Amino acid sequence: RKEVEQDPGPFNVPEGATVAFNCTYSNSASQSFFWYRQDCRKEPKLLMSVYSSGNEDGRFTAQLNRASQYISLLIRDSKLSDSATYLCVTGGYNKLTFGAGTRLAVHP
Amino acid sequence: NAGVTQTPKFRILKIGQSMTLQCTQDMNHNYMYWYRQDPGMGLKLIYYSVGAGITDKGEVPNGYNVSRSTTEDFPLRLELAAPSQTSVYFCASKEGAYEQYFGPGTRLTVT
Numbered sequence: 001r002k003e004v005e006q007d008p009g010p011f012n013v014p015e016g017a018t019v020a021f022n023c024t025y026s027n028s029a030s031q032s033f034f035w036y037r038q039d040c041r042k043e044p045k046l047l048m049s050v051y052s053s054g055n056e057d058g059r060f061t062a063q064l065n066r067a068s069q070y071i072s073l074l075i076r077d078s079k080l081s082d083s084a085t086y087l088c089v090t091g092g093y094n095k096l097t098f099g100a101g102t103r104l105a106v107h108p
Numbered sequence: 109n110a111g112v113t114q115t116p117k118f119r120i121l122k123i124g125q126s127m128t129l130q131c132t133q134d135m136n137h138n139y140m141y142w143y144r145q146d147p148g149m150g151l152k153l154i155y156y157s158v159g160a161g162i163t164d165k166g167e168v169p170n171g172y173n174v175s176r177s178t179t180e181d182f183p184l185r186l187e188l189a190a191p192s193q194t195s196v197y198f199c200a201s202k203e204g205a206y207e208q209y210f211g212p213g214t215r216l217t218v219t
Contacts, residue, residue, distance in 0.1 A: 032205040043198055043210035050200070087150075089208075095141065095166075096157060096208050100150030 001026055005098035006088050012105045013078055021073045021102045023088030028099075030090040033064050035073050038085045038101065047073075047086070078106045109132050112211035114199050120217045121189040129184040129214050131199030137209075139202045140182040142174065143167075144195040146215075151198065157182055188217045 006023040013019050033050035048055065050062040050071055061074040071088055085101040115130045133140065138159045143151040143166075153166030157176040157177060173185040182201075186193060194217050202208040 034207060041196070043213055045210070046207045049207065091205075093205055094139070095153065095156055096202070098151045 003097045004088050006099040006102045010103040010105050017078045018076045021086055023071050023099050024088045025069050031092045033071055034089040036087040036089055080106050082106050112209050114211035114214050118215045125189050126187050129197055130183045131182045132180050133201040137201035137203045141200045145200045146195050191218050194218045211212055
């Protein structure tokens with residue numbers, strides 16, 4: 001079983017749609033949680049950290065359920081520029097574990 | 109701050125050649141990492157370091173070597189390049205339980 005599992009997609013959605021991604025992780029000792037975004041042939045970049053209480057950054061909302069070892073990302077009012085691969089990330093001090101990513105394609 | 113820098117950006121190697129991928133960070137991070145990413149696939153950890161003089165293997169270390177003589181630099185050495193090492197290589201750094209910062213990557217082709 002992979003440490004971080006994500007649906008690879010692709011999720012094809014029209015502009016303005018709301019889309020949700022989920023991931024599950026297997027290491028119950030994980031201390032930090034993130035969503036990263038990776039554009040084609042570019043390096044991953046931090047989208048947002050994820051906290052147990054849930055957190056929001058503009059159109060993006062992230063949730064963490066430690067009991068179920070489940071992380072989610074909600075994107076509202078999708079833009080063409082949101083097209084990318086979204087990586088679910090967990091870990092601790094020594095290293096982070098990256099999911100393989102969920103691909104999102106937003107079309108006009 | 110330049111963040112994490114990697115050189116070269118692109119390289120073509122012949123089978124059996126060797127090369128060193130350079131990585132430097134100016135954020136005074138203790139933790140540094142090397143990943144490879146094959147087309148359409150996720151990141152795979154090659155080696156990592158928790159501080160100068162300390163390195164450890166990731167999930168795919170075979171065919172690679174690293175050293176960490178300073179906090180800033182974490183070079184990755186490929187010995188006897190093979191076609192299976194054709195990939196994009198990302199270096200990253202972080203501090204504590206905080207986010208990880210990536211360099212722009214090195215695109216390597218072995219033919």
